[in-house]
Amino acid sequence: DAGVIQSPRHEVTEMGQEVTLRCKPISGHNSLFWYRQTMMRGLELLIYFNNNVPIDDSGMPEDRFSAKMPNASFSTLKIQPSEPRDSAVYFCASILRTGTGNTIYFGEGSWLTVV
Amino acid sequence: QQQVKQSPQSLIVQKGGISIINCAYENTAFDYFPWYQQFPGKGPALLIAIRPDVSEKKEGRFTISFNKSAKQFSLHIMDSQPGDSATYFCAASTLTGRRALTFGSGTRLQVQP
Numbered sequence: 001d002a003g004v005i006q007s008p009r010h011e012v013t014e015m016g017q018e019v020t021l022r023c024k025p026i027s028g029h030n031s032l033f034w035y036r037q038t039m040m041r042g043l044e045l046l047i048y049f050n051n052n053v054p055i056d057d058s059g060m061p062e063d064r065f066s067a068k069m070p071n072a073s074f075s076t077l078k079i080q081p082s083e084p085r086d087s088a089v090y091f092c093a094s095i096l097r098t099g100t101g102n103t104i105y106f107g108e109g110s111w112l113t114v115v
Numbered sequence: 116q117q118q119v120k121q122s123p124q125s126l127i128v129q130k131g132g133i134s135i136i137n138c139a140y141e142n143t144a145f146d147y148f149p150w151y152q153q154f155p156g157k158g159p160a161l162l163i164a165i166r167p168d169v170s171e172k173k174e175g176r177f178t179i180s181f182n183k184s185a186k187q188f189s190l191h192i193m194d195s196q197p198g199d200s201a202t203y204f205c206a207a208s209t210l211t212g213r214r215a216l217t218f219g220s221g222t223r224l225q226v227q228p
Contacts, residue, residue, distance in 0.1 A: 004158075033215055043159070043204065043218040056213065091158050095214065102147055102208075104216055106158030 004107035012113045018080040021110045023092030034077050035091040082114045119207050121219025134192035136222045138205035145207040150190050153202045195226045
C-alpha cells in the first residue's frame with residue numbers, strides 16, 4: 001500500500017502566482033480531506049469529499065481557494081492568486097467509509113512558501 | 116461547538132517517565148477520539164483511538180483515558196523514550212456522517228535521554 005501520495009512536496013512561489021497541489025488517495029478509499037497546518041492555527045479542515053463529491057467546504061478560507069476531485073484517485077487544491085499568508089503545510093488524507101473503518105490516513109504534506 | 120482543547124502546549128519528560136496530555140471537547144455528538152503522532156516533516160499518523168463506550172484503552176506503552184461525563188480524554192505514555200519525541204494531536208469526530216477530524220492544537224513532547 002503506497003499510502004496517500006501528495007505532490008509537490010515543496011513549493012516556493014511568488015505572490016500572485018497560481019499554485020496547484022495534488023493528491024492521490026489510498027486505492028479504494030471513498031472520502032478525501034484537505035487540511036492546512038500552520039503554527040498559529042494548527043490543523044484546519046479545508047474541505048472534504050465523499051465519493052468524489054464535495055460535502056463540506058466551509059473551511060476554505062477564501063474564493064482564492066478551490067478544490068476538485070474529478071475521480072476516485074485524484075484531487076487538486078488550487079490557490080489563485082497566492083498570498084504570503086497562504087504559506088503552510090497542506091495535507092491530504094483519505095478514509096474508507098465503512099461501519100467500522102475509522103482510520104484517516106494522511107499524506108506527507110505539501111510545504112508551500114509564498115514569497 | 117466543534118472545538119477540541121488540548122494541553123499542555125509543550126512537555127519535557129525524562130526518559131522512563133510518564134507523559135500526560137489532556138484534551139476536552141464540547142460537541143456531544145463526537146463518538147470517536149483518536150490521537151495522532153506527528154514527526155517533523157511527516158504527516159500525522161494514528162497512534163491510538165477510543166470510543167466513548169469504554170473508559171480506557173491501552174496499546175503497549177500508550178493509554179487513553181476517557182471521561183464521558185466531563186467530556187475529557189487524555190493520553191498517557193508510560194516509560195517515555197527519546198523516540199517518542201514528536202507532536203501529539205488529539206482529535207474528535209463522529210463514526211457516521213461527517214467523519215472529518217477536529218484536531219486539538221497539539222502538544223510538542225520532548226523526551227530527554
